[in-house]
Amino acid sequence: MFLAIVLFLVGFVLLIKGGDWFVDGAVGIAHRYHIPEILIGATIVSIGTTIPEVMVSSLAAAVGQSQTAYGNAIGSCICNTALIAAITIAAKSSLDVDTRTFRTPIIFFFIAAIFYSAIAYSTGFFSRLVGIILLAIFLIYMAITIRQAFSGKLVMDPEDDESEEKTDKPLWKDLVLLIIGAAVIAVGAKLLVDNGKIIAAGLGVPESVIALTFIALGTSLPELVTAITSLVKGHSSLSLGNIVGANLFNLVLVSGMAVTINPFSIPADKLIAGHNASLVVDIPLMFFVMAFMTVPALCTKKLRRYQGILLLIIYAAYVAFQFFF
Numbered sequence: 339m340f341l342a343i344v345l346f347l348v349g350f351v352l353l354i355k356g357g358d359w360f361v362d363g364a365v366g367i368a369h370r371y372h373i374p375e376i377l378i379g380a381t382i383v384s385i386g387t388t389i390p391e392v393m394v395s396s397l398a399a400a401v402g403q404s405q406t407a408y409g410n411a412i413g414s415c416i417c418n419t420a421l422i423a424a425i426t427i428a429a430k431s432s433l434d435v436d437t438r439t440f441r442t443p444i445i446f447f448f449i450a451a452i453f454y455s456a457i458a459y460s461t462g463f464f465s466r467l468v469g470i471i472l473l474a475i476f477l478i479y480m481a482i483t484i485r486q487a488f489s490g491k492l493v494m495d496p497e498d499d500e501s502e503e504k505t506d507k508p509l510w511k512d513l514v515l516l517i518i519g520a521a522v523i524a525v526g527a528k529l530l531v532d533n534g535k536i537i538a539a540g541l542g543v544p545e546s547v548i549a550l551t552f553i554a555l556g557t558s559l560p561e562l563v564t565a566i567t568s569l570v571k572g573h574s575s576l577s578l579g580n581i582v583g584a585n586l587f588n589l590v591l592v593s594g595m596a597v598t599i600n601p602f603s604i605p606a607d608k609l610i611a612g613h614n615a616s617l618v619v620d621i622p623l624m625f626f627v628m629a630f631m632t633v634p635a636l637c638t639k640k641l642r643r644y645q646g647i648l649l650l651i652i653y654a655a656y657v658a659f660q661f662f663f
Contacts, residue, residue: 339540342533349529350559352522357563360519366512388587389520390527394553395596404602406553408464411588411596412620413554418588419627420653421555422562423581427631428646433578435635440582442486444632446479447586451628454589455621462604462614469597476590523563530556551660558584578641585628619659627652 367373391414398406427433450472457468534556565581596602608615627649635641 339537342536342540345529346533346537349526349533352526352529353559353563354526354567356519356522356524356526357567358519359515360523361567363512363515363517363519366507367509367516370509370512385583385587385591388584388591389524390556390559391588391592392595393524393528395592396599399596399600399602402600402602405605405607407596407600407602408593408605408616409620410553411593412616412624413551414558414588414592415585415624416620416627416656417551417554417558417653418581418585419624419631420649420656422558422565423578423631424646424649424653425562426565426578426581426646427641428643428650431643433641435578435639435641437636437639440578440632440635442483443479443582443586444628444636446475447582447589447628450475450586450589451625454593455625458604458621459617462606463601464593464597464603465601466598469594469599469601472590472594473598476587476594479586479590527556527559530559551657582632619656623652623656 391410395407395410398404398410453471453475457464535553604614604616606614606616610618631641631645631649634645
């Protein structure tokens with residue numbers, strides 16, 4: 339147990355440093371090509387911080403642990419929105435949102451979520467074809483956002499451009515920071531998840547709770563570290579773009595990879611009034627927290643502190659439900 343705790347802390351340190359390098363590299367690339375930080379966050383940064391989810395869910399699916407593969411993706415979406423995004427939102431009285439770059443990942447998320455939910459509620463079985471369709475949605479999203487960025491439809495806001503740090507740092511240094519940062523984040527997350535599971539098992543935490551909360555939180559730590567680092571460095575748009583993009587990737591990339599590797603059914607080890615708890619609580623909650631964060635933002639072009647506070651309360655209640663009910 340002592341060794342597990344030490345390795346857990348080492349993983350946390352690696353996550354912090356990796357997040358610092360990753361944000362520096364991503365912001366440098368965004369400024370260099372006058373691309374909005376929220377777009378970089380919704381593509382490159384989201385892929386990098388979703389690496390732990392991809393690894394955990396793919397490995398879990400390969401060895402037949404469908405509970406982990408499924409729960410990690412859904413749980414990470416809830417954690418990203420109701421905990422990590424909530425921290426970013428609650429940290430300021432109000433946060434301006436560039437709806438031009440925010441809209442595309444949101445639309446794709448809800449398209450993917452509706453498709454994902456339709457399969458979950460109709461058959462409860464995710465076939466390899468479903469996995470391929472999810473991966474196809476991921477590729478289409480990446481193609482559209484990259485095309486928008488380089489066709490000039492998405493440009494950096496003037497206020498962002500004014501805050502650009504003048505630097506002669508070459509492009510390769512930004513790329514190195516981005517790659518090394520992503521690698522260090524992945525290693526740190528693996529140490530946290532592996533040793534966190536040992537600690538949790540020693541404390542007698544049920545496996546179903548670990549999948550939806552502990553593992554989901556562990557693999558979402560890169561997003562959390564990126565969010566906090568972005569806030570400290572004054573790049574909150576990067577954080578929000580990362581979170582929305584990461585939620586989309588949890589459904590289409592993480593789940594898509596896991597299902598393509600080894601198709602599985604929705605785990606049904608926890609019931610509420612005779613119904614699968616995931617269908618009654620987890621999936622509806624995923625929709626609600628994303629809608630609560632994004633719909634007002636698209637309508638008013640702002641995120642308010644009360645949204646962040648309410649999301650944090652919802653997440654606390656969700657974790658309490660998982661542990662005590």
